[in-house]
Amino acid sequence: MEFNQYQLFLHNLDLSHALSNADIGRNPASDATTPFLLAPFLSINSESPYNLYYLHKPQQFSAYVQDKMEYKSLIVNFGVRFDWFHPDGQVLANPADPNVYSPLEPQYQDSVVAPIGGNITAADQHAIAVQRRTAFWYKNATNKYQFSPRLGVSFPITDRGIIHFSYGLFFQMPNFDELYQSPGYKLQIAGSTFLGVIGNPDLNPEQTTKGELGVQQQLTDDISIDVTGFFNDIRNLSGTLNEIVFVTGGAAEYSKFVNTDFGFVKGVVVTLDKRLSNSWSGTLDYTFQIAQGDASDPNSAANLRASGVQPETQLIPLDWDQRHTLNATLNYVNADDWGATLVFRFGSGTPYTPLQTSNVGELLYNSALKPATYDFDARVYKNFKLGGTTISLFARINNLLDTRNALQVYTDTGLPNVSLAEQTLISANPPQRIATIQDYYTNPTFYSEPRRIEIGTTISF
Known part of the structure; x- marks a missing residue:
């Protein structure tokens, strides 16, 4: 059993919300005597939409009961999990x-x-x-609860091989931000048609049905292989597709989070495992998966409405749809109390939505792929014994080869360092500002972390 109570506090005062392009883009060379930002301070009384406050104390309780039945040629694990959630909203x-x-x-x-x-x-x-x-x-908002049964079965097919199967339901509450966004619902209706998205403390839990079927075979005394197929059926995801609220008078509308989105993941995992023998051990696993759904971002439908586009329901690759993943580890342990580990990771590119061009009739969501990524990590250590104390010196190297993996790309080129918009802006020969156009489009967050070396020690008594 487990009980958790969270305390979520927000007090956001927006004192200078009403900025304009003229305020932000001032030229300090010609406006040296004027302030850089000229926007006035805004009202911050308790009724102002620029004064947001909340204090919520949601509670969560869970309990799990499991029974294991072992027979001569069959092992069955059956359990039931109970989840309860009080949203306090x-x-x-x-x-x-x-x-x-x-x-x-x-x-x-x-x-x-x-x-x-x-x-x-x-x-x-x-x-x-x-x-x-x-x-x-x-x-x-009403309390939410769910009973989630789980079942696992395994039985031998040879003296060194087994078939395993598992099936279960899983309960997960949405992000707290989706419950408590826009506290007080202080929407500004005058002069606006789409007012944005509000939170919904009455969201139902996300429900996932998971299933696996696989075979494990011992190849040698220290090497085994496992091949497992799996699926995840994800329902009740938070979204904004089907919930449009027209305010009284019909002059404006807003959206709120509701349980409309869905996803489905299927794939296969192949794992080769070598237990420690003759100082060596290692693992190699490959995953092929397809992750599809109607949206990766719960705000996607609302964002389209804000730009004047009517959203449609269609099955698209999700943002984390990585079709091919390969992980490998190699460990060496020496009898003289030293060892080393090498880790390799490879991932095919994940989807992104390319910029719409004039000859494309409709936006193709997540129809292009970012570049693939790979990296190596390494760790070495040496143990020393001083009486009853063990001192371990170690060095960790993340991204051993200092690989520049592209994590994000510009949607007009599919590259992390080139944008057609940059060239267009430069060709317009704009006046010099504090920062250049090149500075804006040179974005280090589009790349993975460079090589990092850590050296340290641990002492065990």
Whole structure:
């Protein structure tokens, strides 16, 4: 059994939100006497959309019961996991009227909710009206729970080989950010058509059904091979495709996170394992997988609507759809208390969405691949014994060959260091600023970490 209570706190004050291009792009050579940023400070009272605050204490409880049955030629593991989640949040009672501080429905206006005469000020009347509206403006999100059965079976097929099978359901709550985004639902409706995305504390848990079927065979006394096929059926992922809320009056709309997205992963894993013998051990595993779904980002449908594009449901490769993965480790252990490890990793390119060109009728989501990546890591150590104390000196080298792997690319070229937009901007011969165009497009985060060497020691008593 396990019980967790989290405490999530946010207080975000945005004092200079209203920046313009003229403020950001000032030329210090010609404007040396003026401030670099000229935007005014914004209102930060409790009703302002630039003053966001929340304090949530969600709770999670889980328990797992398992029984193992062993027979002469069959081993069965059966278990059930129970998960319970208390979101500690509220949702709107009337989604068409989201802002409790500025209601749209006539019956919720200050003068109706708080019809107080006398010498009371408009500010006091508004405060009383907000307090009264808050009592019925929200509904508590419901607790979520799930029973998840798990089953595992294995039986021999030869004196050195077995077949293994597993099947189970899994429960996972969405990211807390998707539950508590846009606290207070203080949406600015005036002058806007799409208001963005709000959180939904009443999201259901993500449900994954996993299954595996494989065969393991001992080839020699110290070498074995395992071939396993697997699938993951992922449902109730958070998304924004099917939830559009039109505010009262129909002049604007917003979206919220709901359980609309899905994914499906299938593949096969081949593992070759050598146990330690004659000072050597190692592993080699290869994975082929296909990961598809309707969206990789829960905000993708809302982002399309914000740009004026109507989203569609289609099966696409997910951002982490890496078709080929190869990992290898080689270990050497010497009788004189020293050893070394070499690790190799290779991964085929993951998908990205290329920039739409004029001769393409519709956007092809995740239809291109980033470059493949590979790297080597190494570790060596030497142990010394001083009485009852063991001192170990070690050195770790990450990215041994200092490989520049491209983790991100520019969508107009598919390369990490070349963008057509950069050349277009340079050809326009813009005035010199504090930073250059080349500085902007030379992005070190597009590459993997360079070689890193760590030297250290551990002492064991």
